[in-house]
Amino acid sequence: MFPPDFQWGVATSAYQIEGATTEDGRGPSTWDTFCREPGRVRDGHTADVACDHYHRWAEDLDLIAGLGAQAYRFSIAWPRVQPTGSGSANPKGLDFYDRLVDGLAARGVAAVPTLYHWDLPQPLEDEGGWMNRDTAHRFAEYAALVAERLADRVDLWITLNEPMVVMSYGYAFGLYAPGRTLMLDALPTAHHQLLAHGLAATALRAEGAARIGVANHYTPAWPAGDGPEDVTAAVAFDALLNWQFTDPILLGRYPGLGLDLAHVRDGDLEVIAAPIDALGVNYYNPTGVAAPDDDGLPFAIRDLKGFPTTGMGWPVVPDGLHRLLVDLRERYGAALPPVYITESGCSYDESLDDTARIGFLNAHIGAVRAAMNDGIDVRGYYVWSLLDNFEWAEGYHPRFGLVHVDYATQKRTPRASYAWYRDLIAACS
Numbered sequence: 129m130f131p132p133d134f135q136w137g138v139a140t141s142a143y144q145i146e147g148a149t150t151e152d153g154r155g156p157s158t159w160d161t162f163c164r165e166p167g168r169v170r171d172g173h174t175a176d177v178a179c180d181h182y183h184r185w186a187e188d189l190d191l192i193a194g195l196g197a198q199a200y201r202f203s204i205a206w207p208r209v210q211p212t213g214s215g216s217a218n219p220k221g222l223d224f225y226d227r228l229v230d231g232l233a234a235r236g237v238a239a240v241p242t243l244y245h246w247d248l249p250q251p252l253e254d255e256g257g258w259m260n261r262d263t264a265h266r267f268a269e270y271a272a273l274v275a276e277r278l279a280d281r282v283d284l285w286i287t288l289n290e291p292m293v294v295m296s297y298g299y300a301f302g303l304y305a306p307g308r309t310l311m312l313d314a315l316p317t318a319h320h321q322l323l324a325h326g327l328a329a330t331a332l333r334a335e336g337a338a339r340i341g342v343a344n345h346y347t348p349a350w351p352a353g354d355g356p357e358d359v360t361a362a363v364a365f366d367a368l369l370n371w372q373f374t375d376p377i378l379l380g381r382y383p384g385l386g387l388d389l390a391h392v393r394d395g396d397l398e399v400i401a402a403p404i405d406a407l408g409v410n411y412y413n414p415t416g417v418a419a420p421d422d423d424g425l426p427f428a429i430r431d432l433k434g435f436p437t438t439g440m441g442w443p444v445v446p447d448g449l450h451r452l453l454v455d456l457r458e459r460y461g462a463a464l465p466p467v468y469i470t471e472s473g474c475s476y477d478e479s480l481d482d483t484a485r486i487g488f489l490n491a492h493i494g495a496v497r498a499a500m501n502d503g504i505d506v507r508g509y510y511v512w513s514l515l516d517n518f519e520w521a522e523g524y525h526p527r528f529g530l531v532h533v534d535y536a537t538q539k540r541t542p543r544a545s546y547a548w549y550r551d552l553i554a555a556c557s
C-alpha cells in the first residue's frame with residue numbers, strides 16, 4: 129500500500145495545547161493579548177491552561193507511541209525561548225523542548241518541530257510584528273538558539289506554519305492575532321515571513337540542522353461559476369494566497385500579484401530561495417471564489433456547494449488534495465522537494481465513536497496514495513490533531529483530536545479514530 133519508510137505522524141502546536149503561559153519565564157505572545165480582547169475568541173476562551181501539555185507531555189508522548197506513529201510535529205513557543213523576542217535564551221524554556229525531544233527519541237518517534245506556529249512575542253508586535261522587516265532577523269536569531277540546543281536530535285525542521293494565514297487572518301482581516309485589518313496593505317507581512325524563513329534556513333544549517341522545510345496552507349481556488357470573471361478571480365486568489373508563499377521559496381520569484389512590492393529589497397529573493405529538503409502541505413479544503421465585491425480585494429469568497437461539511441462547516445473534498453499535489457508537481461517540476469502532508473484532519477462533535485473522522489482520514493489518505501501513484505514524491509502524512517485543543521478564535525468548541533480531552537479534568541480518552549489510525553500504521557509499517 130504505502131512504502132514502509134512512509135512517515136505516519138500526528139501534529140499539534142504549542143499555543144493550542146501547552147497552557148502554562150506564565151510559567152518558567154515564558155513571555156507574553158500576541159495570542160495571549162488577543163484572547164484578552166473582548167469579542168475576539170468565542171465565549172472568551174483563553175489558552176492559559178489548554179491541554180496542560182506543559183505538565184502532561186509524557187502522557188501525551190505515550191499516546192503518540194501508542195499509535196505506533198513515526199513522527200511528531202509539534203511547535204516551539206518563541207516566547208518561552210526568548211520571552212521578549214530577542215536576546216539570550218531562557219534556559220528553562222529550552223529545557224522543556226529538550227525533555228520533549230529526548231522523550232520522543234526514547235519512544236522511537238522522529239521530532240519535527242515548527243519554529244513559529246503563530247505565537248509571536250508581544251514585544252515584537254509592539255514594534256510592528258511581521259509588518260516590520262526586523263522581525264525576520266529576530267526570527268533567525270531565535271532559530272539559531274533553538275538549533276544550537278536541539279539540532280542533533282531533530283529529524284525535520286519546519287520554519288513557519290502557514291504564513292498565508294498570519295498575513296490574511298492576522299493582519300488583513302483581523303480574525304486572528306494580532307487582529308489588524310490592513311487588507312491588501314498587509315502584503316509586507318508575507319515577504320517578511322518568507323525572509324524570516326530564508327534567514328532561518330541558513331541559520332539552522334549553520335547550527336547543523338539536518339533537514340529543513342516550511343508548512344504552507346493550501347486552499348486551492350475553485351471558481352464558483354464558469355464565467356470568465358470567476359476564473360480570473362480564482363487566478364488572483366491562488367497567486368495571493370497559495371503561490372505567493374511557495375514561488376519565492378522554490379522558484380526565487382513572486383507570482384504576478386499586480387501589487388506594489390516596494391518592500392522587497394535586492395538580494396531578498398536569493399535568501400528566501402535557500403534550498404529546502406521538504407515542502408509541508410497543510411490541506412483542509414478548497415475555497416469557492418467568485419468575481420470581486422467592492423471591498424478592494426480581487427476576488428470574493430463563496431461557499432462550495434454540494435459537499436458534506438465538518439464541524440467547522442468546511443467542505444470535505446479529498447480529491448482537492450490529490451489535485452493540489454498534482455498542481456504542485458506541474459507548477460514546480462524538479463524544483464518541488466519531497467512533500468509531507470504536515471496537517472490533515474477535521475473537527476466533529478465530542479463523540480468517542482467518530483466514524484465521520486475515520487471516513488475523512490481514510491479518504492484523504494486515499495487521495496495521497498492516488499497522488500503517489502501519479503509519481504508525486506510524498507513522504508509523510510501527519511494528522512491534525514493528536515488532541516482536542518484550543519482552536520484559535522473558535523476556542524475549545526471544535527474538536528479535532530484523535531484523542532478526546534475533557535477540559536475539566538484533563539483526562540485524555542482515545543477515540544475510535546485513534547484505534548483506526550494505529551491499525552492503519554501497523555498495517556503499513
Ligand code: FCB
Pocket residue numbers: 141144289290293345410471512519520528
Ligand atoms: C490550521 C492550523 C492549525 C489548526 C488547524 C485546524 O490552519 O495550522 O493550528 O488550527 O488549522
